[in-house]
Amino acid sequence: MIKLDAMENPFSMPEDLREKWAKRLSDVEINRYPDADMFELRKKIAKREGLQPEQVLLGNGSDEIIQMILIATVPGTCVIPGPTFVMYNLVSQWLKRPVATVPLAEDFTMKDEHFLQVCAREKAEIAFLACPNNPTGNLWRQERVEKIAKGMGGMLVIDEAYGPFSERTHTDLIAPNVMVLKTFSKVGWAGLRMGYLLGDAEVIAQLNKVRMPYNINALTQASADFLLDHFDLFEKQVEVLRGERERMAEALAAIDGVQVFPSQANFLLFRVADANAMFESLKQAGILIKNMHGSDRLLSNCLRITIGSEDENNAALTALREILI
Ligand SMILES: Cc1ncc(COP(=O)(O)O)c(C=O)c1O
CATH class of the missing domain: 3.90.1150.10 (Aspartate Aminotransferase, domain 1)
Incomplete structure (x- = not known):
């Protein structure tokens, strides 16, 4: 197939890089628990993003971070556009929290007023906006995302899983109620399972309380550290x-x-x-x-x-x- x-x-990795990577992995002591805090790795990622290590939360794929966010913000309504990435709805259902869907237009666009109206009506605790959206592929207009970010009463997660393929990022919108979710999956590390959340340091510290201590295994940590040097x-x-x-x-x-x-x-x-x-x-x-x-x-x-x-x-x-x- x-x-x-x-x-x-x-694309697979070039042979010489694979060999160096394998050597690096062979040095990992798997009899020891992994580094639970991952400060150096967070620092490396924060530097790439122009942020502080305290503003970075690492997850076993961004899926796990979606789960952490939804656990930490229970029980209020979660607002999402429809159709969008299925995990927002699925994890909310696991947690028995209500979900309000804002249907997209036939051309998959969405009015910021509609989204904000639903958020206000539902007193949304949390909302997810995939930028670009999956499965439609479109990127909401920048003014719309900005208006939603500024007009939301609850938390907003801007999910940039496909950000590297799009024309912009939204890290400049980070605020106490606005977070940006990213992943290495789509750029080539889907098998490693590593995603990260960027946000206000205080919010990240609170979310960190629902993170399993060793959520990123030692081999993934070593791989990410190595591969980021060859990004x-x-x-x-x-x-x-x-x-x-x-x-x-x-x-x-x-x-x-x-x-x-x-x-x-x-x-x-x-x-x-x-x-x-x-x-x-x-x-x-x-x-x-x-x-x-x-x-x-x-x-x-x-x-x-x-x-x-x-x-x-x-x-x-x-x-x-x-x-x-
Ligand atoms: C919008 C969006 N967010 C998050 C994810 C999850 O990615 P991962 O858990 O591999 O980081 C996906 C995967 O398809 C996605 O489409």
Whole structure:
């Protein structure tokens, strides 16, 4: 299978870097518990972000941080746009906390007034805004995000899982009630499981109370420390993927029977006449993407394809064209 379903970076690491990394890992003492505080790692990440180590919380993937935030802010309502990343709703349900969804328009845009109205009506304790949004791929207009950040009574989490593929970050909006969530998954470390939250130092200290002491294992800590020193490699790969996204978007738009939506992420959402049939035919052709049909009224006959390497993308395009002939 050509795997284009989970927003992973398709590139593997160069052999010489792998060897150095393996050497570094072989020095890790796995008989000892990992560093629970991870100050040096937080310092390294904070430096990259122009913030203080006290403003960084590390998680076993950003999924774990979403869980920590929702645990720490129980029991008030959680407000999210719809459709958006499923974990906000799922974890809220585990915790039996109410969720209010603000439906997007047909073109997946959202009015800040609507979002703020729902937050005020529900007296929202917490709201999540994925910037860019998953599974739609669009990035809310900057003024909208700013208005929501300034107008929210409760906490706002700006989830930038796809930020590296988009035109901007929102770290300048960090305030006592505004946090920015990031992850290394999409830029190439999905298997390591490491995400981080940036926020006001006092808020981060409070959230840290619901963090399991050894949530980042020793091998991931050592890997992150090592790989951050070689981060230009991943940044170059992100650049290649951004270029491939533009090429794929144009190529898909040129296919009769395909409607492709604008994306600032490492995936594209597109609509066909019969998404179920297209999904099955692509699978038969050895290409795995994500069928979004049935997950939300707005996503009828929509499919989501992760941007892969040039060869993978070409194989997907060829298969798509053949199926639609
Ligand atoms: C918007 C968004 N946030 C967070 C995540 C979770 O990423 P991870 O737990 O790998 O850091 C995802 C994964 O698909 C996502 O789409």
